[in-house]
Amino acid sequence: MMSNLDPDGIHGARDAAEGRFATLTFERDVAAPLSALWQAWTAPAARAVWAAPTPSVLVEFLEADTRVGGREVSLCKVEGQPDIRCECGWLELRPALRSVNYEVVSSEGVTQSAALVTADFSGTEERSRLVVTVQLSSLAGNMEAGYRQGFSAGLDHLAGVAGRTMVLQRVIRAPRTIVWNSWMNPETLPQWWGPEGFSCRTSRIDLRTGGEWLFDMIGPDGTVYPNHHRYIEVRPEERIGYALLWGENGPKHADAWALLEDQDGATKVTLGMVFSTAAEFQQAKGFGAVELGLQTLGKLERFVTS
Structure with missing residues (x-):
């Protein structure tokens, strides 16, 4: 270390x-x-x-x-x-x-x-x-x-x-392979990503180490939130590490990761984010990032079990 x-x-x-x-x-x-x-x-x-x-x-x-x-x-x-x-x-x-x-x-x-x-x-x-x-x-x-x-x-x-670390967890009632394939597929990821009522509009997507996902999150009221994920590490069926940017090549606001673990035939998903500053962490908590993130994991579960 x-x-x-x-x-x-x-x-x-x-x-x-x-x-x-x-x-x-x-x-x-x-x-x-x-x-x-x-x-x-x-x-x-x-x-x-x-x-x-x-x-x-x-x-x-x-x-x-x-x-x-x-x-x-x-x-x-x-x-x-x-x-x-x-x-x-x-x-x-x-x-x-x-x-x-x-x-x-x-x-x-x-x-x-x-x-x-x-x-x-x-x-x-x-x-x-x-x-x-x-x-x-x-x-x-x-x-x-x-x-x-x-x-x-x-x-x-x-x-x-x-x-300034935020951790979200959910046990999803599906095998890890199915959860991973729904996550790391450029066709399916935009279908479930984001909180309830939000949709994704993708500009570029390349889900591999060194790749990126450039997209807009569109809120229920039509508000557009530009996003840019840069993938630092992709370890198949185990772990994803990525940086969160405000819009294309914008300032980084968090380092994030997703862990997938087997749990009695289901999959334990852990989403973690280290925000760049304590102020950004508090701001995210203030607008309900924990609840919105858990909604995203809920949408993932519905997607893989429907």
Whole structure:
């Protein structure tokens, strides 16, 4: 998890004693629902938003598979310094309760550190709490100071992201393949997308990684709302990651994702959105985005079960 790293701490510790071990604990009380905090912690689209410890650091995700046995690989880039590679492997994922992952950090082909990261979650739909324990083994210099600084900054960023994250969920009484095919089909997606009484008018649609959907949402009163979705990731029958823009190539107002999971022959759908600012999040809540989003999922269920 690149948010845990301080590049200066890594490269400034070359001369420190090797083989250092430490157990670090970080705690955060977060003004966000437990469901939002969990999604912000685990969803790749959200992790990409809060991953960098400082604005001078660019984090590039090469792989992201958030499931037990899956791994996440990212590069931490700082101008004038070698890239830092972080591999994270998920060992345990108990939704809204606990995650456990290993983390291996390397630079220029040399392993810098290995760590076991345990995150415990608790809370309600009003507030939540996160306790992270890092069992750190520094392999090339003493990494403890860098981890403390990087993790503290990352968790501060995470708390801010969770506070502007909206999560909608619905169990749809249809197999995941059918739900996915109705979602990622350019003919059927516009038929059900949007709240009750709204319709879609598509200009361009290309539902694949790197593709886009340019369309207008038309309200019951005829009001036109221009939309532009840019697809960052499409993992068949599992996950979609996309950016929401105000009109064609307009300003981004949210990073979004959809997760599809099997649940006893039905499909659990999770829609998540990290709004670009806290003000946009509050504005969306104010005009009923939660209720409108749930209506959209209801239309999807009617579409696939009719």
